[in-house]
Amino acid sequence: MRGVDVSAVDVDLAKRAVETAVANGADDAEAYAIEETRREISVYGEEVESLTAASQRGIGIRAWIGSRVGYGFGTDLSPDGLAQAAARAVSTAEAADPDEFAGPPASAGETPVVAGLSDSSASEWETAEAIELALAVERAATQADPRVAGVTQAVYVDGVERVGIAGSTGIAGEFEASTAYAYTQALAEGERSRETGLGFGLARGPAGLDPAAIGQEAAERATEMIGASKPDSRACPVILDPTVAASFVGLLGGTLGADSVQRGRSPLAERLGDEVAGEAFVLHDDGLDPGGPASSPVDGEGVPHRRTALIEEGRLRTFLYDTYAARRGGTESTGNAGRAGYRTSPSVSASNLIVTPGSLSFEDLLAEVGEGICITDVAGLHSGVNPISGVFSVGASGRVISGGELAEPVREFTIASDLVSMLRAIRAVGATARWVPFGGSVRTAPLLIDEMTISGS
Amino acid sequence: MGSGQSDRVVDADIAERVLSRALASGGDFAEIYAERRGGTTMKIDESRIESVESGAEEGAGIRVLQDGTTYFAHVDGLDPDDLERAASEAAAALRGDRVEPRSLRAVAPSPQSIAQRPEEIPVKRKAQLLHELDERGRAEGSLIAQFVASYGEARREIAVANSEGLFTGDDRTRLRISAQAVARSDDKVETGLETLGGHRGFELFDDDPAEIAASAARRALTLLDAGPAPAGSMPVVVGGGFGGVLFHEMTGHGLEADHIQKDASVYAGKLGERVAQPLLNAYDDGCMPGEWGSDAIDDEGTPTQKTLVIEDGRLTSFLYDRVRAERDGVVSTGNGRRESFRHLPIPRMTNTYIAPGDASPEAMIGEVDKGFYAASFAGGQVDPATGDFVFGVSEGYLIEGGQVTRPCRGATLIGNCLDALEAIDAVGTDFEMKSGTCGKGGQWVPVGTGQGHVRIAAMTVGGTDL
Numbered sequence A: 001m002r003g004v005d006v007s008a009v010d011v012d013l014a015k016r017a018v019e020t021a022v023a024n025g026a027d028d029a030e031a032y033a034i035e036e037t038r039r040e041i042s043v044y045g046e047e048v049e050s051l052t053a054a055s056q057r058g059i060g061i062r063a064w065i066g067s068r069v070g071y072g073f074g075t076d077l078s079p080d081g082l083a084q085a086a087a088r089a090v091s092t093a094e095a096a097d098p099d100e101f102a103g104p105p106a107s108a109g110e111t112p113v114v115a116g117l118s119d120s121s122a123s124e125w126e127t128a129e130a131i132e133l134a135l136a137v138e139r140a141a142t143q144a145d146p147r148v149a150g151v152t153q154a155v156y157v158d159g160v161e162r163v164g165i166a167g168s169t170g171i172a173g174e175f176e177a178s179t180a181y182a183y184t185q186a187l188a189e190g191e192r193s194r195e196t197g198l199g200f201g202l203a204r205g206p207a208g209l210d211p212a213a214i215g216q217e218a219a220e221r222a223t224e225m226i227g228a229s230k231p232d233s234r235a236c237p238v239i240l241d242p243t244v245a246a247s248f249v250g251l252l253g254g255t256l257g258a259d260s261v262q263r264g265r266s267p268l269a270e271r272l273g274d275e276v277a278g279e280a281f282v283l284h285d286d287g288l289d290p291g292g293p294a295s296s297p298v299d300g301e302g303v304p305h306r307r308t309a310l311i312e313e314g315r316l317r318t319f320l321y322d323t324y325a326a327r328r329g330g331t332e333s334t335g336n337a338g339r340a341g342y343r344t345s346p347s348v349s350a351s352n353l354i355v356t357p358g359s360l361s362f363e364d365l366l367a368e369v370g371e372g373i374c375i376t377d378v379a380g381l382h383s384g385v386n387p388i389s390g391v392f393s394v395g396a397s398g399r400v401i402s403g404g405e406l407a408e409p410v411r412e413f414t415i416a417s418d419l420v421s422m423l424r425a426i427r428a429v430g431a432t433a434r435w436v437p438f439g440g441s442v443r444t445a446p447l448l449i450d451e452m453t454i455s456g457s
Numbered sequence B: 001m002g003s004g005q006s007d008r009v010v011d012a013d014i015a016e017r018v019l020s021r022a023l024a025s026g027g028d029f030a031e032i033y034a035e036r037r038g039g040t041t042m043k044i045d046e047s048r049i050e051s052v053e054s055g056a057e058e059g060a061g062i063r064v065l066q067d068g069t070t071y072f073a074h075v076d077g078l079d080p081d082d083l084e085r086a087a088s089e090a091a092a093a094l095r096g097d098r099v100e101p102r103s104l105r106a107v108a109p110s111p112q113s114i115a116q117r118p119e120e121i122p123v124k125r126k127a128q129l130l131h132e133l134d135e136r137g138r139a140e141g142s143l144i145a146q147f148v149a150s151y152g153e154a155r156r157e158i159a160v161a162n163s164e165g166l167f168t169g170d171d172r173t174r175l176r177i178s179a180q181a182v183a184r185s186d187d188k189v190e191t192g193l194e195t196l197g198g199h200r201g202f203e204l205f206d207d208d209p210a211e212i213a214a215s216a217a218r219r220a221l222t223l224l225d226a227g228p229a230p231a232g233s234m235p236v237v238v239g240g241g242f243g244g245v246l247f248h249e250m251t252g253h254g255l256e257a258d259h260i261q262k263d264a265s266v267y268a269g270k271l272g273e274r275v276a277q278p279l280l281n282a283y284d285d286g287c288m289p290g291e292w293g294s295d296a297i298d299d300e301g302t303p304t305q306k307t308l309v310i311e312d313g314r315l316t317s318f319l320y321d322r323v324r325a326e327r328d329g330v331v332s333t334g335n336g337r338r339e340s341f342r343h344l345p346i347p348r349m350t351n352t353y354i355a356p357g358d359a360s361p362e363a364m365i366g367e368v369d370k371g372f373y374a375a376s377f378a379g380g381q382v383d384p385a386t387g388d389f390v391f392g393v394s395e396g397y398l399i400e401g402g403q404v405t406r407p408c409r410g411a412t413l414i415g416n417c418l419d420a421l422e423a424i425d426a427v428g429t430d431f432e433m434k435s436g437t438c439g440k441g442g443q444w445v446p447v448g449t450g451q452g453h454v455r456i457a458a459m460t461v462g463g464t465d466l
Helices: A010-023 A079-095 A128-142 A211-223 A242-255 A259-261 A323-329 A361-370 A419-424 B005-009 B012-022 B082-090 B123-138 B211-223 B241-255 B258-263 B322-328 B361-366 B417-424
Strands: A028-044 A047-065 A068-074 A147-168 A172-189 A193-205 A236-238 A284-286 A307-312 A352-355 A372-379 A391-402 A406-420 A428-431 A433-437 A441-444 A449-455 B029-045 B048-065 B069-076 B144-161 B167-183 B188-198 B232-238 B280-284 B306-311 B353-354 B370-383 B388-400 B403-409 B411-415 B424-427 B433-442 B443-451 B454-462
Touching: A010 A028, A010 A047, A010 A079, A010 A147, A010 A172, A028 A128, A028 B232, A028 B417, A047 B048, A047 B188, A047 B403, A068 A079, A079 B029, A079 B048, A079 B123, A128 A172, A128 A211, A147 A211, A172 A211, A172 B167, A193 A211, A193 B069, A193 B144, A236 A242, A236 A259, A236 A361, A242 A284, A242 A361, A242 A372, A242 A433, A242 A441, A259 A323, A307 A428, A307 B454, A352 A428, A361 A428, A361 A433, A361 A449, A372 A406, A372 B388, A391 B411, A391 B454, A406 A419, A406 A433, A406 B388, A406 B411, A406 B454, A419 A428, A449 B454, B005 B029, B012 B029, B012 B082, B012 B144, B029 B082, B029 B370, B048 B123, B069 B082, B123 B167, B123 B454, B144 B211, B167 B211, B188 B211, B188 B388, B188 B433, B211 B388, B211 B403, B232 B361, B241 B258, B241 B280, B241 B353, B241 B388, B241 B417, B241 B433, B241 B443, B361 B403, B388 B417, B411 B417, B417 B424
Parallel strands: A047 B069, A068 B048, A236 A372, A352 A441, B232 B370, B353 B443
Antiparallel strands: A028 A047, A028 A147, A047 A068, A147 A172, A172 A193, A236 A449, A284 A307, A284 A352, A372 A391, A391 A406, A406 A449, A428 A449, A433 A441, B029 B048, B029 B144, B048 B069, B144 B167, B167 B188, B232 B454, B280 B306, B280 B353, B370 B388, B388 B403, B388 B411, B411 B454, B424 B454, B433 B443
């Protein structure tokens, strides 16, 4: 087949895969094809440490036979490769048990348009310019403060992905999105050991990044921890800075998935309509926000993305649904079929989670707390949180709040609570929000929590 | 010129041509890492087999090293023109004169032996195994409200060829099952998790694999009676097996040479120094037969080895890949690992463990008046530069008057590496290895962790009971 461009990733490729699966014995089928190019630059000590040029592509095919569903995937996009992936989808469907709610999404009508998903600077920048950006991040970190000894590395990444989705019920969609981000971890000379601080920024293209701000953030976060001690154990008000707040909001997003709820594995099951959060906390899922890293016209099974109110006035308004969970729950998909690439079948997940900013500046929040702790970093979220019960205990570091102002740094303590108690204790949301890409895609401002248990010395 | 595994993935003459292309604009070293991978996963949830998924991927990563910089490109596909395209991309930023790679000399690989190839077992048999787990888990009691188990098999056939003439490969088969039980009573919800994994074939399941389901269910049921975890500093006894994640986080990561060379590890500059009590000996061993973190070679073609990292309390070795070994003028310890052909190799642990000591677990608990028993962990995390670590405890108990008493929910252990390692004052005679997945720099690799019971004289337990 050489000479024929069989591997262009678009909706037509997905349609061919669907036809192949149906020809192989599927009653219904769906295909998700993705192609990605990525460039990654890592610098250290004013030298380029590594330069990566990556391209990848793949296809995942879901096949339904009666009420059984299977999934096959592969990197070979030739007709032979599609046939093999389709055959795997059909044979795995035969191994699954029947499930009355299994089935493809119905054709979903009008596809929304998301402006600005692709920024041409991502593909136009020469590698030399991109290297200079990474070096500028490192310089900004090392020059921000004499106590910064260096960085572990400064990394710049950009990439473009093209996705094509098609289904035998008439679903068809394709889109292209670009991304660029940079980060660095600064090392500051501590009294006993080194202190670290992370700075990051993300945009649709390199032109949207501010290397100086990224480096300075890393330097500030590292140097402010110098001399940190272990705080006394106590219960006190805390402020979660946006990166920490985002981690918890990401966890919350997982518990809002209708699949966890329906299977009795969410602390929010049976709480629909209840007061689950402080009134100040308003949360939406929005797969169409032009600034959102997870935005695209359609979700992972081709259903249009939308904006969904999850928590308003402290009340739980809805859960997140994909097609399967919606059938099972007798409702409509909210466009929340997520994809972790082409290797796994879609499953319920949040798109962009957006916390509505409040009116208080960071200084106002500190004044409101008076005496407490501002948490600037948490560790051990994957092992310290039980997503089923919502109980958590995670490692933390941050700054003491004393007399309504930031005071000495503290480290090596844990914060413990459960997700719902923490949500209900939210007293205020700050005014300044940012996008945080860790553990999902979240936009949030700092959160003021009335009380949390601190375990230190 | 045949080398068994390696030339099933890529031909020697093609590899030579591609290496030559990679060095067309100069370079001190070039390498092809080619891989064919496939696998099947499925799970049982609500007593129904679902999420049956199967796939196959192939591709290659090509790197060129020059003057401390790594130039890397990866592609999907193993056709000669895919490989040449990647070689050209890797070399695109180089501006030097052509260098000729050495002719390849095949080194026959010696993969771990697999008795029963999992892909030859009918898929129905795998589904039946999950049904057996489901029945065993639910049989533990009516308070088991939910039970989920998963099955995963993966095979990776790899070939490594480099400009120094090395041409070798490996054939890796890994199998793992996990069981998660949810117990519910009134408004209390608790979970229990247990896994079984190995670099093995279906023979991994010869001895009662469904026992992990019963064990996960018992753990969840036990925790229904749990009270809040204590908060504060106290003696902590850590259980065997997955308790080994303690050493993995507390010390293993800090010994990886990339952190050391950037002075971003608390163990930098401590080689030869005493970092623990003389009772402590620890290893990283990538060639333990059948273990989850074992391979015949690492992902740069270096044979795996058993590396003594702490001998009688003294730090004896760091963990190296090629690049960092060369920088330190030593040889690689066979720890250059990567998640796939889409990633660069970096120093990683394989199977890391604290060797058995001379204390009986009963005695080391018996000597504690008021403390905490962490029977198993959910996982952990460390910042090697600061040495700060945390562990999520999945099964914990109070120790009162030398006895293990009531279970505790939601505990986390937190501390600093050097203090905590120094504070290990008893190592048990018992020993067990467990399978885990370790993330670093965005790459996930299978690792084994192991130890017997270990006691830390003082550590912060982060609970809610002040």
